Amino acid sequence: MSPASPKARRPVGISGVGVVSPAGVGSELFWTEAVEGRSSIRTDEFGRYVGRVSADDLSLMSEKVLKSDQWALVQGRYNDLSLSVSHTISMTAMAEALNQAGWSQLNDDDGLILATTTGLVTHWETALANFSEEKKDYDEITGRMKYQSLGCILDHLAISQDFSGPKLLVTSACAAGTQALALACEWLQSGKVKRCLVGGVEVLSQLTLKGFESFQLLSGELARPFDLHRSGINLSEGAGFLCLELSPKSKPLAMLCGGGIASDGYHMTAPDPNGLGSAYAMRQAIDRSGISTNDIDWVHTHGTGSTHNDAAEAKAIRAVFGEKDIAVSSSKAIHGHMLAASGTVESILCVMSLAKEVMLGTLNHITSDPDISLSVNDNTHSDPMNYVLKNTLGFGGSNGAVVFSKYGAR
C-alpha cells in the first residue's frame, strides 16, 4: 500500500492548548499580549534583551507543581531529582492543554512528542562548566550528569502522566517544534496513535545566551523582524503544548492539516540564502494538506530579526508563493525566540488566530527592507482566515512547516 495521497488525509483536530511564556501563565494571556502588541522582552542584568518567565510566576507555578500528583509520580521514580524550570513550565503548559482538551489522562494508545534543545540544561551546565579533573570531586557532578541526557525530560513528562505509549523527543534546533507537529500529524493520520500530545519547551541558559552572543546574533534592542535595520534576535524561554486528535469530542480550536520537513545541506548555522530548503518544506506542507498556495491566507513566519534568517526566509516565501501577495507576520518581538519551543508556541498563536479570526501584526517592523519583497502585515486586525502556514528554520539547516485550518474549512 503506498503512502496515503494528500486528498485522503484527514485533518487533525486541536482540542486544547497550553502556554507558559515571559508574558505569564496561560494561553489566553499569551494571546492577549500578542493581539495588543505588548512585548514581554526586557533587558537583563547584562543589558541583553531577553524574554524570561518572571520569578513570581515561576514561584507560583513551582509551588503548584511540587504539590501535584504528577510530580509525585516523577519523584517516586527519581527521588534525587530536583524541580527544574523546564519541569515547571512544561508541566504547567501541559496541564492547561490537557484540561482544555478534556483529557483526564494519557492512554497507552496515545502519543507524546516533545521538542527541545536545552532539556534540563540548568540542572547540569554550571557543574559541567566548573568541572575540573584535578579536584577529583565526582559526587556533585554525578548527580548532575545523571540527568544530562536530553531524553530525561521526555521520560519525566511521560512518568508524570503515567504514560507508556509511543513517545519521541525531537531536537532539530529551531525547527524541532514544527517538525514535532508534522510528525504527530502523520502518527494520527496513519493510525499509529489515537491522540497525540505535542509540546515544546526551552529555558534560558548560560550555554545558549553566551553561545548566541558569540555568534553576534543577539540584538542590542527589541528584535525587528524583516526590518531594514534589524540587528539580531531576542532569546526567550517558554513552553507550548497542543492536544491533537482525529475525532475530537467537541468543536476543536482549529485543525492541523499536514507538514513538511527538509534540510538545507548548506551551512551549520547560516540558512541557505536562497531559502531552498525552507521553500521545499513549505511546499510539502501545503501539498500534504491537499490544498494549493492560493488557499493559504497567512504565513506566520520564523522571522527572528536576524539579518540572514529574515532574508533567506523572504526568498523562500517568495519562491513558494510566486506573484501572490501573501500576508506574512512575525511575532518574535512580542515573545522572543524560544528556539525549539518556538514551533509549538507560535503554532498556538496560529491556532488561536484561526479560532478568533484575527490576523496578528508584526510588532517593531518599522522600516521595510527593499531586499525583502514580502507584504509584512504590520497591524493586528480581524480576518476570518481558512488556512495558515507556520514556518520555521533552524541551525544545522533544518526546516519545518505545518498548515493549520479553521475547523470546517474543508
Next chain:
Amino acid sequence: MSEVYFMDGEIVEAARSQVYAKQPKFRRASRGMMLGYAALDSLFRRQSWLYKFVNERRLGLVIGTSQGEFETTKEFLTTLVEKDIARPILFQNSLHNAILGFLSIEFGLKGASMTVSNQMFSGEDAVSTSIDFLRSGWCDACIAIGLDIKVEALSPVWKNLDPPTVNRGEGAGAVLLVNQSGLSDISGQTPLSRLSSVNVSEDQSPATLIFDQYYDSNGISVFIEKFRNNPQSQKVIIEKPSGCSSYFQLEAE
C-alpha cells in the same frame, strides 16, 4: 501498512574517527561528526544508487543520540569559565542537531531529516522515526544513525551511575531502509529483510549480559550484529543495562 525494507547496515567502531582527524575537511568536526561521516561514507560506497536519491531529495536522515555533542558542550562551558571566552565554533558544534547539519552539508542531503534523543532508546527511536518517514512518503530511502560519544574525563561519573556490568564506550551504528517506492527504483538490490517496527519495553528484569563498549544509542549496532549472526531472525531483541529491552520486528525475505 506499507512495507519498509532493511537494505544495509554499518557498525562504526570508536577508533574510526581517527581516520578523519587529520584531514582538512574535518578540522572543525567533532568526534561525533566523524563517526556519523564514517557510517554514511561506508553506506554510500556500497549503495551508489543513494546519490540519485540525494539529488531528488528522496533520502531522509534521522540521527538518534542520547548525550549529543557532550564533549563539545563541556569544552565550550569550561573555556567560558576558565578563559572567559565563548568560542563560536564550539557553540555551533554543541547542539545535538550539529551532527546532522555537518552530514547534510558533506553529503548534500536536502531531504527530510531530524535529530531525536531518548536515552537508551535513542537508536531505536531513530529507526522507528525513519520507518514513519518512509511510510508517510516524506522520503523513499532513509538512513537511521545511533551515535554517542564518551567524555573520558567524566568516566568516573558513569562508573558511579552504571550497573557493574557496564563498560562505557562510544561509536555509531547505521541502517539503510527503503519503502516500496524506493525499492522499485533500485535495480539489482535485494533487501536483507523487511522491518515492520521497532518497539521498546520499559519492563525491567535483571540484565544478564556484560555490556562492553556500551553507549546509549547502540541499539542500532547491536541489532546489526545480531542480525548478521542470524539473518533469518523474525525478531531481534536488544537488552539494555537497566533491564529494559527493545526489539526489532522483522520478517525474513
Next chain:
Amino acid sequence: MLAEVIDLIVESLNLHFVEKSELGPETVLGLTREPLLAEVIDLIVESLNLHFVEKSELGPETVLGLGGLELDSIDILEVVVGIEKRYSIKIKNAEEGKKVFASIGSIIEFIQENQGASSESGQPKS
C-alpha cells in the same frame, strides 16, 4: 624631557634589565610587528585547527576569506573572539569587523592601533 620619560617608564615598570641608553623616541611600548605577527598566526592556526597549513607560509598579506585561507563566517567570528580577548580590543560593528579581518596584516595594524583600548567589561574606553 626624553630622559625623564625614559626614567619614569623604567622605574615605574621595574624594567631593570633594559639599558636606558637603548631607548629613544622610536621605542614602541606595545608589541612590535614580528612577535605580533607570530602570535596572530598562532591564534588563527590553533583556534581553527588549521594543522595542515604551514605557519611559515602565512604572513601579513594572507587573506582570510575567499582567495586566501577560505575561512567562513564562523571561522572569522572565532578569530574575532580570540583577538578581542587576547588584546583587550572590541570591534565596534560588522563594517569595522569586515575591514579589520580582511587579512592578517589588517588584524595586526588594528591591534597596534587599539591594543588595550577596551576595559575588562568589554566596553571601549572613551
